[in-house]
Amino acid sequence: MNSKTTNNIATGIIYVLVAAVVGILIFLLGYILITGLPHVSWHFLTSAAQSFRAGGGIRDQLFNSLYLLVLTLIISFPIALGSGIYLSEYAPNNWLTGLIRTAIEVLSSLPSVVIGLFGYLLFVIQFRMGFSILAGAIALTFFNLPLLTRSVEESLEDVSDLQREAGLSLGLSHWKTITGIVLPAAVPGILTGIILSAGRVFGEAAALIYTAGQSAPIVNYSNWNPMSTTSFLNPMRPAETLAVHIWKVNTEGVTPDALSISSGTSAVLIIVILLFNLSARLLGNWMYKKMTATK
Amino acid sequence: MQDYSFDKTHIIDIPIEKAMTTENLQVFYGDNHAMHDASLQFSRYRITALIGASGSGKSTYLRCLNRMNDRIATVKGKIMYRDMDINSPKINVYEVRKHISMVFQRPNPFAKSIRENITFALKRNGIKDKTELEERVESSLKAAALWDEVKDELDKSALALSGGQAQRLCIARCVAMKPDILLLDEPASALDPISTAKIEETLQQLRKNYSIIIVTHNMQQASRIADYTAFFHMGHVLEYDRTEKIFTNPQIKATEDYISGNFG
Amino acid sequence: MDEIKQELQSSSRATHQDYFGKALSYLCITFVGLLVLSILYFITTRGLATFTENHVSLWKFLIEKNWNPGVLDSHGQPQIGALPMIVTSFSVTVLSALVATPFALGVALFMTEIAPKRGTKVLQPVIELLVGIPSVVYGFIGLSVIVPLIRHTFGGTGFGILAGVVVLFVMVLPTITSLSIDSIKAVPMYYRSASLALGATRWQTIYKVVLRAATPGIMTAIIFGMARAFGEALAVQMVIGNAVLMPHGLLTPSSTLTSQLTTGIGNTTMGTLPNNALWSLALILLLMSLVFNILVRFIGKRGSLKK
Numbered sequence: 011m012n013s014k015t016t017n018n019i020a021t022g023i024i025y026v027l028v029a030a031v032v033g034i035l036i037f038l039l040g041y042i043l044i045t046g047l048p049h050v051s052w053h054f055l056t057s058a059a060q061s062f063r064a065g066g067g068i069r070d071q072l073f074n075s076l077y078l079l080v081l082t083l084i085i086s087f088p089i090a091l092g093s094g095i096y097l098s099e100y101a102p103n104n105w106l107t108g109l110i111r112t113a114i115e116v117l118s119s120l121p122s123v124v125i126g127l128f129g130y131l132l133f134v135i136q137f138r139m140g141f142s143i144l145a146g147a148i149a150l151t152f153f154n155l156p157l158l159t160r161s162v163e164e165s166l167e168d169v170s171d172l173q174r175e176a177g178l179s180l181g182l183s184h185w186k187t188i189t190g191i192v193l194p195a196a197v198p199g200i201l202t203g204i205i206l207s208a209g210r211v212f213g214e215a216a217a218l219i220y221t222a223g224q225s226a227p228i229v230n231y232s233n234w235n236p237m238s239t240t241s242f243l244n245p246m247r248p249a250e251t252l253a254v255h256i257w258k259v260n261t262e263g264v265t266p267d268a269l270s271i272s273s274g275t276s277a278v279l280i281i282v283i284l285l286f287n288l289s290a291r292l293l294g295n296w297m298y299k300k301m302t303a304t305k
Numbered sequence: 306m307q308d309y310s311f312d313k314t315h316i317i318d319i320p321i322e323k324a325m326t327t328e329n330l331q332v333f334y335g336d337n338h339a340m341h342d343a344s345l346q347f348s349r350y351r352i353t354a355l356i357g358a359s360g361s362g363k364s365t366y367l368r369c370l371n372r373m374n375d376r377i378a379t380v381k382g383k384i385m386y387r388d389m390d391i392n393s394p395k396i397n398v399y400e401v402r403k404h405i406s407m408v409f410q411r412p413n414p415f416a417k418s419i420r421e422n423i424t425f426a427l428k429r430n431g432i433k434d435k436t437e438l439e440e441r442v443e444s445s446l447k448a449a450a451l452w453d454e455v456k457d458e459l460d461k462s463a464l465a466l467s468g469g470q471a472q473r474l475c476i477a478r479c480v481a482m483k484p485d486i487l488l489l490d491e492p493a494s495a496l497d498p499i500s501t502a503k504i505e506e507t508l509q510q511l512r513k514n515y516s517i518i519i520v521t522h523n524m525q526q527a528s529r530i531a532d533y534t535a536f537f538h539m540g541h542v543l544e545y546d547r548t549e550k551i552f553t554n555p556q557i558k559a560t561e562d563y564i565s566g567n568f569g
Numbered sequence: 570m571d572e573i574k575q576e577l578q579s580s581s582r583a584t585h586q587d588y589f590g591k592a593l594s595y596l597c598i599t600f601v602g603l604l605v606l607s608i609l610y611f612i613t614t615r616g617l618a619t620f621t622e623n624h625v626s627l628w629k630f631l632i633e634k635n636w637n638p639g640v641l642d643s644h645g646q647p648q649i650g651a652l653p654m655i656v657t658s659f660s661v662t663v664l665s666a667l668v669a670t671p672f673a674l675g676v677a678l679f680m681t682e683i684a685p686k687r688g689t690k691v692l693q694p695v696i697e698l699l700v701g702i703p704s705v706v707y708g709f710i711g712l713s714v715i716v717p718l719i720r721h722t723f724g725g726t727g728f729g730i731l732a733g734v735v736v737l738f739v740m741v742l743p744t745i746t747s748l749s750i751d752s753i754k755a756v757p758m759y760y761r762s763a764s765l766a767l768g769a770t771r772w773q774t775i776y777k778v779v780l781r782a783a784t785p786g787i788m789t790a791i792i793f794g795m796a797r798a799f800g801e802a803l804a805v806q807m808v809i810g811n812a813v814l815m816p817h818g819l820l821t822p823s824s825t826l827t828s829q830l831t832t833g834i835g836n837t838t839m840g841t842l843p844n845n846a847l848w849s850l851a852l853i854l855l856l857m858s859l860v861f862n863i864l865v866r867f868i869g870k871r872g873s874l875k876k
């Protein structure tokens with residue numbers, strides 16, 4: 011066989027492999043949307059879940075997912091911001107910085123179930139928080155920190171050193187230069203990072219089943235007092251999310267319409283995550299245009 | 306490259322009032338000894354040009370003068386300003402930079418509006434009064450010969466300015482701080498001839514109120530605008546004198562060769 | 570005049586701001602460091618309790634095949650042999666990485682060598698979407714499509730290593746692909762032009778020059794993919810069958826470390842032997858994650874030495 015033929019065969023194989031991968035994605039999205047969307051109705055989104063009867067909705071799971079996401083971002087963003095600033099602006103080039111970077115890498119490669127178990131051990135058991143939104147948000151924070159920190163760090167590093175020199179040469183403190191000049195210039199990158207991490211957090215389940223728990227108690231959506239046990243804002247109540255819900259109805263096998271509920275929930279989950287990805291892209295482009303062009 | 310002696314130098318003292326001086330300034334980038342014993346005096350309200358081949362240490366020297374090398378290099382020797390050695394660790398560098406401000410080779414406006422580019426540092430330094438800020442914006446833009454071009458679009462992003470405009474904005478930004486001394490590192494090297502001419506015009510205007518030290522590669526530029534000129538060669542200052550003297554009657558062979566284009 | 574002198578010699582607001590900012594960012598990074606340390610510490614101490622408190626032999630834990638922590642065997646010893654789960658975990662990990670690698674390389678080569686512009690435009694979103702799909706959704710599709718498919722084709726329950734491999738293959742695909750792309754892109758352009766100028770075909774260039782130069786990077790990509798597969802819990806747990814048995818093939822139900830952990834932790838009480846045994850499984854996961862990290866570093870070092 012001459013090299014020309016080999017070349018053609020190899021190229022052909024590559025095309026087949028690429029087509030297969032695209033096909034897999036189309037199948038996945040198609041399957042989820044085609045089997046799931048018919049079950050997504052206003053009723054499905056706004057009624058409570060049922061354990062032993064068919065026809066349950068995902069109202070509480072949807073709210074829990076969003077609430078957990080917001081809490082997680084509130085806790086993790088300031089820490090990631092501070093750490094990202096440290097790594098990009100202050101970190102000296104020595105062994106300690108190397109160690110810290112390694113630690114962050116280790117954290118990012120830990121299986122999420124291990125992070126969930128750590129949260130369970132420390133917060134649910136040791137600190138007696140019980141299965142709660144707060145414990146879940148903390149576990150998700152640990153899960154989220156390495157990626158968010160890295161995206162903050164990278165966005166800051168993308169800002170040209172010329173900007174830092176400009177600030178410093180005007181007599182601004184290093185800190186003011188960072189917060190007033192470098193950080194605003196890095197906002198598009200940081201925002202994109204936040205939204206992408208939000209997508210990841212939104213779909214995460216393994217870190218949550220033993221921290222936020224697997225039950226969605228009935229809550230009162232008109233009780234705005236976070237201290238009250240029946241309030242939907244109470245951070246100390248257990249909270250099953252959409253992702254955990256899919257896992258649970260499938261593994262427990264007591265819900266008669268588990269299949270349609272899972273497809274519907276998967277569809278909702280995927281659509282929300284697609285929206286996150288899309289908005290990250292659009293927002294990044296838009297902010298970039300806005301910053302470089304006329305106001 | 307021909308070896309020029311570092312032993313024979315010709316460096317004059319400034320007879321009139323001085324803006325700042327350096328004494329035996331040495332700079333090390335790690336092991337790289339990039340500047341040897343530079344002792345120069347800069348006169349007040351005059352323009353001093355620093356010339357020399359690429360890599361001769363002009364930027365290195367200039368950046369020491371307002372401590373911009375702090376995090377990058379080790380700087381030894383004295384930098385005297387108002388009878389103080391501002392190279393001492395006890396000195397507050399942020400205050401130093403308010404009095405001795407720098408414009409860089411590549412224009413570096415902030416990703417903010419033209420107005421904010423000027424007011425940002427002013428506000429951080431405690432100037433809150435609206436009319437005072439407006440006044441500084443206008444006067445500094447006028448001083449940098451940019452006012453007429455941008456007065457109607459002060460809220461436009463500074464990133465939309467042309468290179469020459471952006472560089473003048475950077476000069477205006479420094480001027481607005483009302484510093485004592487302006488340091489400029491090849492401010493026109495990235496610009497076209499028309500923008501360069503405008504910047505030179507600007508510097509001639511500023512000379513009335515500021516002491517200016519400018520690094521330039523452009524010999525004509527140095528001879529046009531500078532009162533004094535220093536010639537740098539491989540980390541040494543070989544000659545420092547009045548500009549006419551340097552360009553008509555250099556005392557050092559290296560300077561002569563460099564100016565006549567026979568260098569190397 | 571003196572006023573200026575005074576200013577230059579004393580600290581100002583800017584100096585204080587700097588102390589404040591530095592302190593703040595140091596605080597955050599210290600928190601992250603301590604967090605990692607405490608994860609390592611807590612999981613390790615809990616995971617070791619099986620051996621220190623319950624005096625189970627580490628050796629038995631690693632090579633025995635019976636997992637029944639609540640029950641004592643004929644010698645009065647608890648049955649905690651983790652071998653079945655270790656074997657299953659490694660099987661699904663290695664197999665899924667093996668299956669995924671050709672696809673990942675195909676996509677990566679397409680995006681870098683064959684149709685860089687068009688390929689990237691179409692395939693970049695494909696990769697991002699594959700990453701974006703949550704693992705429970707993968708598990709759910711595995712459960713509702715792959716498991717029945719296997720059952721109809723090969724008989725049996727459908728649950729087992731094969732189902733796990735199929736699901737994990739798709740999940741590690743984007744990881745391996747995007748890291749391979751990075752390493753192929755890092756091969757200098759002149760390598761290719763030199764090879765093509767010598768009359769080599771595109772495939773010869775790819776195979777002999779590009780892939781060879783990118784090998785350390787591709788290995789790293791595969792290890793990252795394996796790390797993801799090894800640590801994945803729910804998607805695998807939903808399709809593997811969760812029977813703690815030594816796998817006899819790809820089609821019998823079995824159990825990975827992660828799946829046993831997720832099913833078990835809720836059913837055992839803290840401090841008891843069955844619970845401790847589960848934490849020992851978690852410790853294996855943690856250690857393996859560190860091993861993957863070290864491997865990546867090692868390959869990175871070797872790869873950069875060769876150049």
Ligand SMILES: Nc1ncnc2c1ncn2[C@@H]1O[C@H](COP(=O)(O)OP(=O)(O)OP(=O)(O)O)[C@@H](O)[C@H]1O
Binds near residue numbers: 359361522
């Ligand atoms: N940040 C740095 N780190 C290490 N060495 C440096 C650094 N900046 C400059 N140098 C070295 O110091 C020497 C002088 O460089 P410098 O930038 O001061 O020259 P210059 O006269 O400004 O040249 P140019 O005309 O090209 O701007 C050079 O040998 C350069 O390699």
Ligand SMILES: [Mg+2]
Binds near residue numbers: 363364365490
């Ligand atoms: Mg220079």
